[in-house]
Amino acid sequence: MESLLFILMLIGALGVISQWLAWRFRMPAIVVMSVMGLLAGPILGLINPQEDLGGMYGPLISIAVGIILFEGSLNLDFREIKGLGKPIFRITTIGAFLAWIFGSLAAHYIAGLSWAVAFVIGGIFIVTGPTVILPLLRQAKLKPRPAAILKWEGIIVDPFGALVAVFAFEFIKFLTMDTVTFATVLAFLAGSLLAVAIGAFFGYGIGWMFENGYVPEFLKSSVVLASVIMAFALSDTVMHETGLLAVTVMGMTIANMHISSIGDMRHFKENISILLISVIFIMLTASLNTETLLSIFDWHIIVFILIMLFVTRPLSIFLSTVNTDLTFKEKLLVGWIAPRGIVALTVSGYFASVLLEAGFEDAEILTSLTFGLVFGTVVAHGFSIGFIAKKLGLSIESKPGVLIVGSSKFSANFAKVLEDLNIPVLISDSSWSRLSHARRLGVPYEHGEILSEQTDYQIDLTPYEYMISLTEYDSYNTLISSTFMPSFGREHLYQLPLQVNQGDHLEDVSKHISGQILFEMNMNWSVLNEKINNGYLFKKTTITNQYTFDQYLQELDKDSVLLMIHRKSGHINFFSPSGEIRPENGDIVISLQKPVQN
The missing domain is CATH 1.20.1530.20 (Na+/H+ antiporter like fold)
Known part of the structure; x- marks a missing residue:
């Protein structure tokens, strides 16, 4: 035994x-x-399941094949x-x-x-x-x-x-x-x-x-x-x-x-x-x-x-x-x-x-x-x-893409920045009126419920390596992260920080069902969109030997928000409280900054 x-x-x-x-x-x-x-098996001879399991071998194979075919059907x-x-x-x-x-x-x-x-x-x-x-x-x-x-x-x-x-x-x-x-x-x-x-x-x-x-x-x-x-x-x-x-x-x-x-x-x-x-x-x-x-x-x-x-x-x-x-x-x-x-x-x-x-x-x-x-x-x-x-010319741009869930002034403008960097991007939202921000800027969008069982057939997820949830509802963002975790993996799922004072009071939500937090802990949906309404602009800054990341941080206004790094290799990294990332020479830092006062 x-x-x-x-x-x-x-x-x-x-x-x-x-x-x-x-x-x-x-x-x-x-x-x-x-x-x-x-x-x-045959090389080291540690096990021979057909002999070791005896009469159990055949039934185990049969039942396993049955379950596999059921899952496929x-x-x-x-x-x-x-x-x-x-x-x-x-x-x-x-x-x-x-x-x-x-x-x-x-x-x-x-x-x-x-x-x-x-x-x-x-x-x-x-x-x-x-x-x-x-x-x-x-x-x-x-x-x-x-x-x-x-x-x-x-x-x-x-x-x-x-x-x-x-x-x-x-x-x-x-x-x-x-x-x-x-x-x-x-x-x-x-x-x-x-x-x-x-x-x-x-x-x-x-x-x-x-x-x-x-x-x-x-x-x-x-x-x-x-x-x-x-x-x-x-x-x-x-x-x-x-x-x-x-x-x-x-x-x-x-x-x-x-x-x-x-x-x-x-x-x-x-x-x-x-x-x-x-x-x-x-x-x-x-x-x-x-x-x-x-x-x-x-x-x-x-x-x-x-x-x-x-x-x-x-x-x-x-x-x-x-x-x-x-x-x-x-x-x-x-x-x-x-x-x-x-x-x-x-x-x-x-x-x-x-x-x-x-x-x-x-x-x-x-x-x-x-x-x-x-x-x-x-x-x-x-x-x-x-x-x-x-x-044969049948592959799409090899850069990892971003699927954004939730259309707003902030997400539409952020998607426009990604598109300008030749990063595949798509905004998904179930509201036609909220998608007006995306339509106005001409960024790709999909009208429909991302949690629908038809999503796999309506949206080709292949170009998108990252999914970021930018809706105003904390519980919905967490639900999206939980649903798509098997497809994307938690390391490629991000969501906005919780609106503790205004939202669903999910500050104790278990980390294993939520995505990684985007940007900074206080940069929730309301704060980011308020900044857009106040005229904040997306800035792209290239880090070089002459202009280092440390120098960039020293000059950055305290109200500005670090969003992501576009690597010279084409890959991207989002700033997050859960991990520290630093750009290298030739990388581009994307941030949301206060407009320059005349």
């Missing part, structure tokens, strides 16, 4: 450490987790799919089908897999997935059109890869195995329909209970997690391999009920999925034996990976987007970028065991084949997307 406890602890620790290292050093998480898993809101442009619709339907067929043919004729295994793995390989695409888009800062296509392809196709694999598996069994009759196929179809009913029942039931207040707030996450496992287990007990279908339908049902707490549910499921993905990926890679690992370098597998990279993906994109308004350069970029992620590997690990149990011995190389494709595409696409996007 102690040994098993140690193994579980080590697997969890390696997964979390890998994610942290990937975030800290801006590396693809899959690459770090691959190295960690291989070191702990929560994004399938039909209102958003209806609004897709022609290119995205074509790529997610015709393109996905072509990728499945071409990938299956390559797996059979190049990698030497049987038709059953080839069509199963071909279905799994249509998945790119938001977990690998979104970090790449943020890293490369693509223009809106190619970014939207890649993002929506990942979101829409992600839950369907495993389902395509399930149906391919059953159909090929019907054609190739004597024990599988037409009655067996009908039974599978009936089981699939039952799985759909189970998923819809659980999804609708949870949505109804949540909306009518039958589940307290503190129990919602636990109820959802338990229900996902129940739906998966019940469906899989009735008909093997249909549990994935049940949880996908369950997620889609909840997503399209538009319940008020779906945002919190998504955050919880995203956190759970990250942990499960990390753990499962370590388990899969650590379970690889040396022979399987070396088989990745077999010329059949290498040629298969090259075919998937340079033939299957580009061909499916170019054929599916004929007679659309995509330019050749956009097709070229989208046709190159298709990194397979952890979901593909975890699902293929699940089907490898299922196929082996069904008597398909060639499924033994399924994990190594998938691992080779995942690792190859993540490295190739992760390290090339920025360079290729720049060469």
Whole structure:
């Protein structure tokens, strides 16, 4: 028992450490987790989860994959799919089908897999997935059109890869195995329909209970997690391999009920999925034996990976987007970028065991084949997307942008200063009248509620590295910081100091739900806008050897406000009471200063 406890602890620790290292050093998480898993497993021999966990290994993988697919299917809101442009619709339907067929043919004729295994793995390989695409888009800062296509392809196709694999598996069994009759196929179809009913029942039931207040707030996450496992287990007990279908339908049902707490549910499921993905990926890679690992370098597998990279993906994109308004350069970029992620590997690990149990011995190389494709595409696409996007002219200005929430005289004028420095900036406000300040100065703005569930689809957040809340409501600023902390990270979220005497008396608000404080502790919304009304001006001062920052501070009026530093590298730093920053030679200091009296 102690040994098993140690193994579980080590697997969890390696997964979390890998994610942290990937975030800290801006590396693809899959690459770090691959190295960690291989070191702990086949290289150093510390663990072999498949042997160490015994009968628990298969169920753990299955449940984890089910939860991961449920989290992905929560994004399938039909209102958003209806609004897709022609290119995205074509790529997610015709393109996905072509990728499945071409990938299956390559797996059979190049990698030497049987038709059953080839069509199963071909279905799994249509998945790119938001977990690998979104970090790449943020890293490369693509223009809106190619970014939207890649993002929506990942979101829409992600839950369907495993389902395509399930149906391919059953159909090929019907054609190739004597024990599988037409009655067996009908039974599978009936089981699939039952799985759909189970998923819809659980999804609708949870949505109804949540909306009518039958589940307290503190129990919602636990109820959802338990229900996902129940739906998966019940469906899989009735008909093997249909549990994935049940949880996908369950997620889609909840997503399209538009319940008020779906945002919190998504955050919880995203956190759970990250942990499960990390753990499962370590388990899969650590379970690889040396022979399987070396088989990745077999010329059949290498040629298969090259075919998937340079033939299957580009061909499916170019054929599916004929007679659309995509330019050749956009097709070229989208046709190159298709990194397979952890979901593909975890699902293929699940089907490898299922196929082996069904008597398909060639499924033994399924994990190594998938691992080779995942690792190859993540490295190739992760390290090339920025360079290729720049060469094709499909990347936006590389300077980190600022998303300002709340339009006022101060925020509009501040945004104008940022725009003059060629820093991407956008003001968001739900009030059309308050946006008049932004319209008057001609700065970019977005009319809408930033906390709406449609924000991810209405606003492309890719250009913006910082979000600053400049509204007059303390509680709203804190709510924004709390909501967007998973997306931006606390180090890139700022809000105005509290208006203790006029506002919501939130001086004791916990720091972990608020952003960093902007400027100075007494520079709240009222003070800053009063200064603008009194004629204060934004000043840009370059720090040099001849005019140092210390000299600048000595000459600065006591009523002036230090706002930010625009580094000569293009990066920005906001002044804050929580940390001391100093400009270097060539940096520009932005401040709000009293007008010069004549």
